Amino acid sequence: MSTFKINIIAGPLWSNDEAQKIGGRIAAAHLGKFTGQWSTIVEGQMSVIEVEYNTQPTGSTEYTMDVLAGPIWSNEDAKEICPSICASYGGTWNGQWTTVVEGKMSVCGCVFKF
Missing domain, CATH: 3.30.1490.230 (Dna Ligase; domain 1)
Incomplete structure (x- = not known):
């Protein structure tokens, strides 16, 4: 199965430790997997996290x-x-x-x- 990655807004993230701590939760809320990558897009105001998805949603739930x-x-x-x-x-x-x-x-x- 192939995958793709997108960036999702995450509010302001102040450090890599914070991003790694909450990135997985944000990705899970969007039914994806946090890749560990993130960046600030508006200094002091907004960051994004990279989320990976399967091309076809799967699961029994x-x-x-x-x-x-x-x-x-x-x-x-x-x-x-x-x-x-x-x-x-x-x-x-x-x-x-x-x-x-x-x-x-x-x-x-x-x-x-x-």
């Missing part, structure tokens, strides 16, 4: 949760938007969506395997 998707105007709009939104979090769309703030914010139902 499934969890469904709604993720923010910006405004969605119709079922047709959801069919175009939600698969990519869920994929951006490492999940797959379950066909469900709802508006949570009229005209401003909707959510897509995403299934995660781990």
